[in-house]
Amino acid sequence: MTVTETPTKHGLDRIGGDPTMLSDPPAARQLVEQLIVTVAAWKGGVGKTELAKELAWLLDAVLIDFDWDHGNATRAWGYRHEARTNAPLIDAVLNGRTPRPLSGGAARPDLVPCHPDWVHNQPESEQLAAQIQRWSAEWRRPIVLDTHPGGGEATYAAIGVANVILVPVLLETRPLEALEGMVEELRGYPIMIVPNMIAAAPANMVKWLSRISETYQVPVTSTVGAYSWLGQRQLRMAVSARTPIPARSRTYVDEVKTIAAEAIEFALRNQKEESR
Numbered sequence: 001m002t003v004t005e006t007p008t009k010h011g012l013d014r015i016g017g018d019p020t021m022l023s024d025p026p027a028a029r030q031l032v033e034q035l036i037v038t039v040a041a042w043k044g045g046v047g048k049t050e051l052a053k054e055l056a057w058l059l060d061a062v063l064i065d066f067d068w069d070h071g072n073a074t075r076a077w078g079y080r081h082e083a084r085t086n087a088p089l090i091d092a093v094l095n096g097r098t099p100r101p102l103s104g105g106a107a108r109p110d111l112v113p114c115h116p117d118w119v120h121n122q123p124e125s126e127q128l129a130a131q132i133q134r135w136s137a138e139w140r141r142p143i144v145l146d147t148h149p150g151g152g153e154a155t156y157a158a159i160g161v162a163n164v165i166l167v168p169v170l171l172e173t174r175p176l177e178a179l180e181g182m183v184e185e186l187r188g189y190p191i192m193i194v195p196n197m198i199a200a201a202p203a204n205m206v207k208w209l210s211r212i213s214e215t216y217q218v219p220v221t222s223t224v225g226a227y228s229w230l231g232q233r234q235l236r237m238a239v240s241a242r243t244p245i246p247a248r249s250r251t252y253v254d255e256v257k258t259i260a261a262e263a264i265e266f267a268l269r270n271q272k273e274e275s276r
Contacts, residue, residue, distance in 0.1 A: 012264075014058045014240070015257050028264050031163075031271060032059065035142040036132070037263060038162035043178035044149035046168045047196040049073045050230060052146035054256045055166075055263075056109035057238035061142035062101045064089070064132075065114035066154040073146045074113040077104070078236045087115035093123055093131060098138050107237035109144070118154070128157035136161075159189060163267040166221070166259070168194045169209070171201035176208050183216040190270055191218050194259060199226040219266065222258045225251060 012022075012029055022028045037059070039052040053073050056063035065073045066089075074081070079102065081087065089112050092099035101110035122128065136143055145158040159165055165186075169179045183191060193213060195201075213220050229248060233239070240253045 014060060015260050022261060022265055024268060028268055031268055032142055032264060033140055034136055035267060036136060036162050038145040038158040038165045040147045040155055040159060040165055041167050042150050042182040043175045046170050046175055048168050049146055051168055052144050054238055054240050055260055056144035058240055058257060058260045059142045061109060061144045062112060062139060063109040064112045064143060064145050066158060067146055067148045068114050068116050068118040072114055077108055077111050079113040081115045087117060088113060090115055090118060090121045098135050107241045122153040125153045125156040125160060128154060129160045132157060132161050163190060164263045165189055165191045166194050166263060167191055168196040170197055171195060171205035171209060180212050183212060183218050192263060192266055193218055193220045195223040197226045198223045221262045222255060224255045227252055
């Protein structure tokens with residue numbers, strides 16, 4: 001497996017689309033070089049990993065997988081820990097080294113894969129957060145962190161270093177309950193709610209989401225629709241990496257590109273406010 005340390009194409013080029021989506025493209029390009037996006041949710045099954053994989057490819061980011069369960073981004077990428085003699089993430093963290101991402105080539109994001117033993121080998125959140133920040137500085141490229149559902153040392157580290165925390169949610173009772181608990185716990189963090197797998201949502205669920213957003217002052221991104229084919233897909237490559245993009249995928253790809261642009265704009269706005 002080859003490795004790469006520098007991006008071959010700027011993430012903003014992959015997002016493309018309407019340039020007016022970003023208020024300050026030059027500042028956005030500078031920001032993206034050190035952008036850290038964490039995808040997290042206290043509830044599983046909300047589409048967290050699929051979103052993380054696509055965003056990582058669109059941003060030309062390193063995808064760091066902190067989810068140790070099967071069904072994670074690592075296995076979806078095609079990496080099988082049982083066929084390997086080492087565990088890159090664990091080895092790097094325990095030895096204080098910067099991992100070398102596995103190259104995804106033109107079809108997948110570059111990856112720092114997870115391992116089932118990560119559940120027992122997570123350092124304290126502050127230590128891990130410092131390591132992630134060092135990796136970001138050395139790689140000089142964006143990072144997307146996918147996390148295990150719920151809290152935990154690695155998840156709190158990923159949340160603590162993020163410029164943007166994207167929280168996918170289904171407009172259903174249990175996911176909304178989990179979302180409300182999460183944003184209440186994480187008041188003051190740069191969270192954006194991502195309504196995911198949305199077809200026809202009951203009005204009371206939409207009102208509930210609006211109340212959460214208003215109560216905790218957490219913005220809501222554009223929605224991602226419900227696509228039955230997405231859960232049945234077996235291709236290893238990112239949906240957004242197909243050339244040309246198949247007709248059935250175009251709307252989904254446009255939605256994820258919009259969310260990527262909204263996340264960058266949100267981080268850019270926060271950066272300017274903090275510098276005042």
